[in-house]
Amino acid sequence: MTSTPISKISSGVSRRNFLRTGAIGGFLLATGSATAMLTGCAKSVPASDRLFLREQDVVVLTALIPIVLADALPTGEARAAAVTRTLAAIDGFVGNTSPAVMDQLYQLFDLLSLPPARVAAAGLWSDWPNASEKDLLAFLTRWQHSSVGLFRAGYAGLVKIITAGWYLLPESWPAIGYVAPVRVV
Structure with a gap:
């Protein structure tokens, strides 16, 4: 009786795929970080009217929020x-x-803002502003x-901050049946 290696058990993830995913993720992060540092995009200086979001972050989110x-x-x-x-709430x-x-x-956001990394x-x-709805939905x-965990994590992060930003707004509450607490003066 032969045993099946743990790396081949029903998850569909082989050792080769695991290593490839790690290598691809590492390459993309290294490329994006290096490019950001060389072009000055890595500066974490928010836009003048923001706590967190930089101008390039606003561009990405403005395209993705409606999708x-x-x-x-x-x-x-x-x-x-x-x-x-929603952008203000996210910020x-x-x-x-x-x-x-x-x-x-x-x-x-650096990865998504730099043209070579974005492609x-x-x-x-x-x-981002010129991308079609179809292309943005296909990206998401x-x-x-x-199969790359880094991309799945990026998707989850984007979707979570966008939905959290929206559901922080009182105008979104009726759609989910939330009744604001009574304000005692």
Whole structure:
């Protein structure tokens, strides 16, 4: 009777795939970090009116918020205002988290902001504002179902901060049945 190596048991992850995933993730992080440092993007200086978000982070999130929140956002002119308020909420709560969390998010946004890294990691040839809804949704789906753990973690981080930002806003509460606490004066 032969035994099956642990690396081949039903998870579908072989030792080779595990090592390849680690190598790809390490390469992308190293490339993104090096490029960011050389181009000056790695500076973690928020935009003048922000606690956390830099201008390039706002560009990425402005493109992704309507895709992630889809039908939860209002339609028409109210949609742009809701995106702006969601950005402010994201900035407020991430700006008050630990430095370690902020550093990880800065690395993620650096990876997504630099054109060579954006093409390699996200598969987006267009800049964020010019990317189509279809391309943005394909990017998110690719990262959600990726065999690379780094991409799945990036997807989870993006979706969590966007949804948290939206559900911090009182205008989103009725859709989830949340009734605000009574304010005692």
